[in-house]
Amino acid sequence: MNDNKLSLEFLKTDECSFSFNQNGFLVLSVDGESKGRIKLIRSYPYSLTDEYICVHDIEDNEIGIIRDLKELDESSLNCALKELQNRYYCPTITSVKSIKERMGHFYFDVVIDGKEKSFTVRDLTRNLRSTNENTLLIFDMDGNRYIIPNQEKIEPKSRRLLEPYLY
Template sequence: MGELNTMSINFLDPEKCKFYLNPNGFAALKTEDKDYRRVRLLRTLPLHRPFEYISVSDMDKNEIGIIKNAADFPSESREIIEKDLAARYYCPEISQIYSIEEKMGSFYFDVSIDGFKKTFGVKDISRNVKMLDSGSVMFNDSDGNRFIIPDINALKPRMRRKIEPFLY
């Protein structure tokens, strides 16, 4: 019988770590042992726990550790964590759907985002338009951008009817 390999998780201790901005304005991390002049923060559970279980890596993609909960960090570090994640995971909210048209295998969504009209294309709609458990709808467009309808039930019924055929 083979040996069982176990993986250990290094949770970052909020009392022994300090996040700061380096001279270029990027997130950096100082631990008891080392000063990481730039770090990469990635959500491991981006939709369900956006500020918990955040992977922190150096720029060579070597994981330094996991932030169990950003709320456990002092306000200065927490603010840097939250701003870095907000920039990385920017996801504009769709407030209205004007039309959805299919052209040559792609679907084009004509929508309103922050009061501005926007059109984006989606290929492979069954993989790139998803209804989430929370009642929100996530879109990944052909250029790799993400968009969200935070609550499909908040849309006007005529707009909701336009998107519903693509959700099931």
């Protein structure tokens, strides 16, 4: 057996403190030293949303990785979660009203946050993607992205409409 296991170094969460500055941007200080405005990036955006979070500075250089956000103190945790929520916000489709096909273009009428929205999707094999977690991602012609967090749990009518197009 080989004992040389790969090891990954993580940021020491007890030394990290996240907060929002007066302009609403997330800043980090490590052991009292300010790292300025930072970006949080999920390594596994669908399966482990709060784990393996990469911390980058504004120039996109990696400062380090946080193993699990839950290791942070409450105030830092809330700030980090809020930042991730903003950065990874994706319009969630709650219901599909209709899917019409014309000349290879699929016109979706859906409900997002209680409001009706329409968009066009082309090449369904590429732009309707299921993840391992049963999440359905839809990409429209403008490059916008929409999400159905769990296709099994969406209302039956919407599922019936979507089913013929799932691959």
